Amino acid sequence: MTLSITSDNKASPQVLDDDLFAPSPRHPDSRLETDWLFLYNKLPPDQWFGADYAYKTSGWLKVHTNIRKRQRILTQISEGYQTGEYDWAKYRSQMLKRINMHILKLHQHHGVEDEGFFPEFIRMYPQLQAGFEILGCDHVRLDALLDKLQLQNDTLARTEVEDKALAEQLHQTLVDVTNLLSQHLSDEEDLVIPILGLRQG
Ligand SMILES: [Fe+2]
Numbered sequence: 001m002t003l004s005i006t007s008d009n010k011a012s013p014q015v016l017d018d019d020l021f022a023p024s025p026r027h028p029d030s031r032l033e034t035d036w037l038f039l040y041n042k043l044p045p046d047q048w049f050g051a052d053y054a055y056k057t058s059g060w061l062k063v064h065t066n067i068r069k070r071q072r073i074l075t076q077i078s079e080g081y082q083t084g085e086y087d088w089a090k091y092r093s094q095m096l097k098r099i100n101m102h103i104l105k106l107h108q109h110h111g112v113e114d115e116g117f118f119p120e121f122i123r124m125y126p127q128l129q130a131g132f133e134i135l136g137c138d139h140v141r142l143d144a145l146l147d148k149l150q151l152q153n154d155t156l157a158r159t160e161v162e163d164k165a166l167a168e169q170l171h172q173t174l175v176d177v178t179n180l181l182s183q184h185l186s187d188e189e190d191l192v193i194p195i196l197g198l199r200q201g
């Protein structure tokens, strides 16, 4: 391989090497395009908790950790009922308040992002607008799933006699939320955390 830059505007070996070693977005079905990863390449995930960045990045990541944790606990309780570990009364008592709190916290978090952070980040980096539009659409899709989950939870609150079909429907909604959240939180972090870590102040 020659090390000189070609005259016909082809990428130099250095650029090709940079592309070759650039980190990939973490989710296997990430929607992030290569053009949006210029900050991610400067601040890849293995540096997010470094001393120079953690004080700017850890707050956002902690909120996401708590979202993932609440989602995981709900799914575990639901699976516990499906496998017979929990009876109906225990299942209901564990689920009802937890689901209400989870939905409330998710709506609060999405509201702060949609109305505050995302518009601010787009002003800083207009070339990332399409990426933030994907994340905004995820919030709309999540809202619809959370509305469904809320209705199922309200029904669960009124259903003292065991209703296996209701528990199965609720479990499927939880699985759908888990799948969407997994992709959404990962793509959001890959786009947002480098912005937070690399900005001044
Ligand atoms: Fe989000």
Ligand SMILES: [Fe+2]
Binding pocket: 064, 109, 113, 185, 188
């Ligand atoms: Fe978020």
